[in-house]
Amino acid sequence: MSSAISSEDSIQISARPRRWHILVFLLPAFIVYSAVMILPLIETLRLSLFNTVDGQSTFVGLANFQVLFGDERWAADFWRALKNNFIFFTIHMLVQNPLGIALAAMLSIPKLRLAAFYRTAIFLPTVLSFVIVGFIWKLILSPIWGITPFFMDLVGLKAFFGPWLGKPGSALITVSLISVWQNVGIPMMLIYAALLNIPDEVIEAAECDGITGWSQFWKIKLPLILPAIGMVSILTFVGNFNAFDLIYTVQGALAGPDGATDILGTLLYRTFFGFQLQLGDRSMGATIATVMFLIILAGVSLYLFGIQRRVRRYQF
Amino acid sequence: MSKARMSPLRSGFVHLALAAYTVIALFPVVLTIMNSLKDKNAIFRTPLALPTAETFSLIGYTTVLKQGDFIGYFQNSLIVTVVSIFFALLFGAMAAFALSEYRFRGNTLLGLYLAIGIMIPIRLGTVAILQGMVAAGLVNTLTALILVYTAQGLPLAIFILSEFMRTVSDDLKNAGRIDGLSEYAIFFRLVLPLVRPAMATVAVFTMIPIWNDLWFPLILAPGEATKTVTLGSQVFIGQFVTNWNAVLAALSLAIFPVLILYVIFSRQLIRGITAGAVK
Numbered sequence: 001m002s003s004a005i006s007s008e009d010s011i012q013i014s015a016r017p018r019r020w021h022i023l024v025f026l027l028p029a030f031i032v033y034s035a036v037m038i039l040p041l042i043e044t045l046r047l048s049l050f051n052t053v054d055g056q057s058t059f060v061g062l063a064n065f066q067v068l069f070g071d072e073r074w075a076a077d078f079w080r081a082l083k084n085n086f087i088f089f090t091i092h093m094l095v096q097n098p099l100g101i102a103l104a105a106m107l108s109i110p111k112l113r114l115a116a117f118y119r120t121a122i123f124l125p126t127v128l129s130f131v132i133v134g135f136i137w138k139l140i141l142s143p144i145w146g147i148t149p150f151f152m153d154l155v156g157l158k159a160f161f162g163p164w165l166g167k168p169g170s171a172l173i174t175v176s177l178i179s180v181w182q183n184v185g186i187p188m189m190l191i192y193a194a195l196l197n198i199p200d201e202v203i204e205a206a207e208c209d210g211i212t213g214w215s216q217f218w219k220i221k222l223p224l225i226l227p228a229i230g231m232v233s234i235l236t237f238v239g240n241f242n243a244f245d246l247i248y249t250v251q252g253a254l255a256g257p258d259g260a261t262d263i264l265g266t267l268l269y270r271t272f273f274g275f276q277l278q279l280g281d282r283s284m285g286a287t288i289a290t291v292m293f294l295i296i297l298a299g300v301s302l303y304l305f306g307i308q309r310r311v312r313r314y315q316f
Numbered sequence: 317m318s319k320a321r322m323s324p325l326r327s328g329f330v331h332l333a334l335a336a337y338t339v340i341a342l343f344p345v346v347l348t349i350m351n352s353l354k355d356k357n358a359i360f361r362t363p364l365a366l367p368t369a370e371t372f373s374l375i376g377y378t379t380v381l382k383q384g385d386f387i388g389y390f391q392n393s394l395i396v397t398v399v400s401i402f403f404a405l406l407f408g409a410m411a412a413f414a415l416s417e418y419r420f421r422g423n424t425l426l427g428l429y430l431a432i433g434i435m436i437p438i439r440l441g442t443v444a445i446l447q448g449m450v451a452a453g454l455v456n457t458l459t460a461l462i463l464v465y466t467a468q469g470l471p472l473a474i475f476i477l478s479e480f481m482r483t484v485s486d487d488l489k490n491a492g493r494i495d496g497l498s499e500y501a502i503f504f505r506l507v508l509p510l511v512r513p514a515m516a517t518v519a520v521f522t523m524i525p526i527w528n529d530l531w532f533p534l535i536l537a538p539g540e541a542t543k544t545v546t547l548g549s550q551v552f553i554g555q556f557v558t559n560w561n562a563v564l565a566a567l568s569l570a571i572f573p574v575l576i577l578y579v580i581f582s583r584q585l586i587r588g589i590t591a592g593a594v595k
């Protein structure tokens with residue numbers, strides 16, 4: 001890079017002209033990105049401090065947040081959505097990521113036959129849309145079609161079958177597991193790549209010391225892929241606290257039954273866009289979006305400054 | 317490279333586990349496509365059987381093609397996806413070139429600014445995006461979606477492409493400068509062809525979330541003329557819940573293009589995600 005600069009300097013040594021081309025290269029991306037992404041984001045944060053009083057937009061400070069956290073019309077819905085969102089995230093962390101690590105560990109066994117086939121097949125659900133995935137599982141879990149009871153009968157568990165998506169107690173877990181089914185390909189691939197990047201010498205040295213199989217995975221490989229696991233966790237976090245499509249498809253905008261699967265994304269949609277009899281409320285929508293922004297920002301900062309810097313990285 | 321041999325028993329278990337999960341991953345998709353080709357009785361009586369000569373029926377597909385404007389939805393999705401990817405790649409590559417090639421004041425800061433969008437989802441600004449689109453009269457136009465998706469694709473495109481552009485040799489670019497090429501010619505004729513593989517990776521990455529998105533079509537372009545395939549099938553299936561033939565056919569129609577593209581590009585995609593670790 002430096003040589004490029006110096007050569008340019010030497011050509012145009014007298015009165016350095018403005019390098020307009022830099023501006024031309026940067027401007028389109030900068031304008032689109034700022035106008036459609038950053039400015040609306042800032043505007044949304046700003047709107048959360050305003051509300052309509054007597055038909056006029058007025059600065060109300062943190063009153064919207066007070067309403068959201070404390071007012072009886074809003075608080076119950078909000079805290080339930082927040083709690084559900086944390087459960088949604090926890091299930092992903094407990095099921096999706098360990099499953100992804102296990103699949104990646106098996107796929108990365110050297111000279112495993114059919115590895116490319118398994119890899120491609122397991123990643124397939126990840127490229128399908130939430131709409132497709134949501135409806136397919138709705139059909140499969142439907143008591144009318146009877147696919148699920150049939151399979152549970154095969155293993156003698158038919159008695160435990162129930163309309164899981166329709167029961168408040170099990171709906172959130174079921175939806176989370178559908179989402180896990182769809183997204184497990186991402187942790188699998190990222191961790192698979194990390195495992196393949198471990199140099200052979202390290203593995204050979206471990207083998208010379210008699211560390212193989214399970215203990216090799218726990219003692220040698222797992223510490224080496226911790227940065228990838230951290231990365232997967234933060235991607236899961238951002239994805240989960242911004243999720244909407246799957247729940248909207250499977251349970252509708254009301255995130256039934258009885259709001260049992262309501263998360264921040266669906267609450268935001270209903271609040272600012274309106275649904276059925278409920279009118280859209282821009283200020284409260286912006287307030288919820290701001291809360292989501294702060295949650296995601298907190299998670300990302302924790303990752304960037306807390307975890308990513310402390311995780312030991314090994315240079316090969 | 318001597319590796320400790322795996323016992324046949326252990327490798328058997330590994331294959332069993334991977335094959336079992338492969339079935340779990342593929343079964344729902346296969347089941348849907350399989351049953352979309354059967355008549356109504358067969359769907360319920362023998363859901364796990366392949367369609368036979370007697371049970372084969374395309375009634376679902378004819379219903380879907382008659383009732384919903386699926387061709388139009390496909391067209392919309394295609395236009396939105398292709399145009400957004402084109403602009404995200406073009407603008408992204410230009411910005412990445414400027415950031416990686418020239419030293420100017422505020423370079424690092426601008427790089428950080430453009431990277432915010434990698435972690436902070438564009439959805440959080442929806443309230444103001446909708447407001448802006450209403451003000452600009454762009455609601456229910458494909459332009460609104462294209463603008464949003466271009467902005468959404470830019471941060472990652474710039475990030476990945478500038479990494480790649482740093483690897484393009486300086487000598488080559490300087491040789492071009494000595495031959496009198498303008499900076500634009502250097503970018504379009506020397507650098508762009510060299511980062512084509514990276515562009516393909518970014519394109520595949522950007523494509524999936526755009527094609528599959530439900531949120532923005534639902535909010536910015538829910539009109540019949542501008543529905544994308546994702547929104548179109550969502551609405552269609554919602555109306556035809558009790559017509560299983562139609563529902564399964566609509567789902568299959570939404571799956572096919574993705575499936576075909578995935579089979580063609582899966583190597584590219586997987587290599588992109590794993591940053592080249594998988595050959």
